[in-house]
Amino acid sequence: MLIDTHAHLFYPDFINDLDEVIDRARGKNIGAIIVPATNLASCEQVVKLCEKYDIVYGAVGIHPHDTAEWDESYIVNIEEFAKERKIVAIGEIGLDYYYDFSPKDKQISAFRSQLDLAADINLPVIVHNRMSDDDTLEILSSYCGKGLKGHLHCYNAPLEHAIKYISMGYYISFTGNITFKKADDLRHILRSVSIDNLLLETDSPFMTPAPHRGKRNEPSNVMLVAEKIAEIKGMAMQEVIDRTSYNAFRLYGINGGEGGKYTYKLYDALYINITNRCNANCVFCSRKTDPSIKDYDLGLKKSEEPDSSVYINEIGDPAQYKEIVFCGYGEPTIRWDVVKEIAAYVKQEGGRTRLNTNGHGSYINKKNIASEMKGLIDEVSVSLNTISRSQYAELMGIDQEMFDVMIEFTKQVRDSGIEVTMTIVDLPEVDAEKAKKFTEEEMKVKFRVRSYF
Ligand code: SF4
Ligand SMILES: [Zn+2]
Ligand SMILES: [Zn+2]
Missing domain, CATH: 3.20.20.70 (Aldolase class I)
Structure with a gap:
């Protein structure tokens, strides 16, 4: 059973065929999908998706793109959403200096407040980082020793940072980006880190893996990401699936069903x-x-x-x-x-x-x-x-x-x-x-x- 730890299924891209998307995911042996919210409106959508689909779990938080209007009072709302039964993380939160959607200082204060909340209520965090490597590492390092657990999704920072995150107990994941022709740097990082620190994700509807580039991405494609990881690391596909699912369980406490083979x-x-x-x-x-x-x-x-x-x-x-x-x-x-x-x-x-x-x-x-x-x-x-x-x-x-x-x-x-x-x-x-x-x-x-x- 595979776990797609990152898919934004509330995006308008899925409005017409979400039932089929979920069915296709089940057909590919995907036992759980984590849907991270990006703003307060999508927090609500995520909670509804969790109620509707048994294999959907959620994360609630404000994405750096959506922090332009950040207000400390949002924390109360996020904390309320986080009490829902299938919410397993605070996310997606972080920093993004690539796009200029929200001022840096707003991004940083929203990030820190949400990290504080996660540490308080003992939920892991799903972290987004783009062109903000040093600040992300510095901020997350400052939570070291506070028991905060987390996941650097769509990893694109240097290898040395990956090693530091892993030493702090974080997990990292790659998306379809690992299949792209120009992704030698990422493949090098993947080769250098242990499977014990990896998760699977699609980042749907974005980051569609080869050979479907240009099309909308969806959770069933997480299989292609797993295949690429198996190929690059020279591991059996089943081992990649088992080990990453186990990691997802360790971090998020989800296992896609009750009971199993053993x-x-x-x-x-x-x-x-x-x-x-x-x-x-x-x-x-x-x-x-x-x-x-x-x-x-x-x-x-x-x-x-x-x-x-x-x-x-x-x-x-x-x-x-x-x-x-x-x-x-x-x-x-x-x-x-x-x-x-x-x-x-x-x-x-x-x-x-x-x-x-x-x-x-x-x-x-x-x-x-x-x-x-x-x-x-x-x-x-x-x-x-x-x-x-x-x-x-x-x-x-x-x-x-x-x-x-x-x-x-x-x-x-x-x-x-x-x-x-x-x-x-x-x-x-x-x-x-x-x-x-x-x-x-x-x-x-x-x-x-x-x-x-
Ligand atoms: S102790 Fe007897 S009943 Fe129990 S497993 Fe062994 S053989 Fe079966
Ligand atoms: Zn992201
Ligand atoms: Zn995302």
Whole structure:
């Protein structure tokens, strides 16, 4: 899924066919489009576009061209617009000394005030700079250390400046300009910066990439920009798409949809499919024969297991879910480091985490993983399955000693103050009453009967 981080879809150029433009974008696998406003009137239009199209997100602010009439009272309006749910940035703001549309001093005060606002309300900024390289860098540098995050769009300043911006945590992006014949300087910058600092954009309706130059630009053309980046950097196209989308998510918190290939939504929770591998082989588990739940195919070969960034990208804002659950047809603690990385992200972003496990994680990882859970995992669900050691071994296709491993792990988690539930599957041969009594009275944790997988 690609993300076009910059398209002015409120321009009159789109008045007759915006529905088709959006459809074409979807057809090219574009999962999100950020539409930056340029003045107060377009802030309102952007909010409406966000309501109308699920893939549209917005930024609100006053473009340097529109600052001739700048008035400090505009900040109140921008802040109001910024409270709308799908507004993800303050922009487009900045400096433009190429055109003489607004006096420099007006441009600078509007820029600074909007940067102050962004820092205050903790939104990233989308920055426009044309022939104002030194002032832009100086002003943005003065916000260093204030936690301001941002994006230099349609990058056209020197390489040394790009390096400074990147060191300040900013992202940069190129438009169709990267495909132009005379753009060797830009291609040199592109070659010199890491994909980890790049975003994709079109700047529609402007900056149409080759071979469509001269025509109106639109988000579906972001594919051509991505292709050029892949070619110049000698990377696979899919990697450019994945990495830039991840960057867009890191900066703007958007991921173009709920759930994805490696996560699945059940009720109001998001489940994370970490692995299909397991040290056990339960009689009731269809991990090997039919690893699906509802419409979700949870089949995952070891070679397909993604790293934490892919899961994080799919999760998006974890606070939109009741909880993020590590659970699939496999034992998640087999990839304990990945679980920890994802959990750290979820906790940092204000979400809640639950780990569903067979309780063998410390054995699998050859270390006490219960002691590493504090602050990362809010709740642990351990498969007790039965209280008979021999039945446990039979049901799970493992040694009886693993029962003791599971019990010891559960006690450690419980004693570290994490909420614990022990579960059994509702099989006729399992004595649910005894399991409940053992769990609640001896283990002193919660008990639940879970349905057959
Ligand atoms: S422990 Fe869980 S994932 Fe592993 S075989 Fe048993 S039910 Fe399946
Ligand atoms: Zn711009
Ligand atoms: Zn723009």
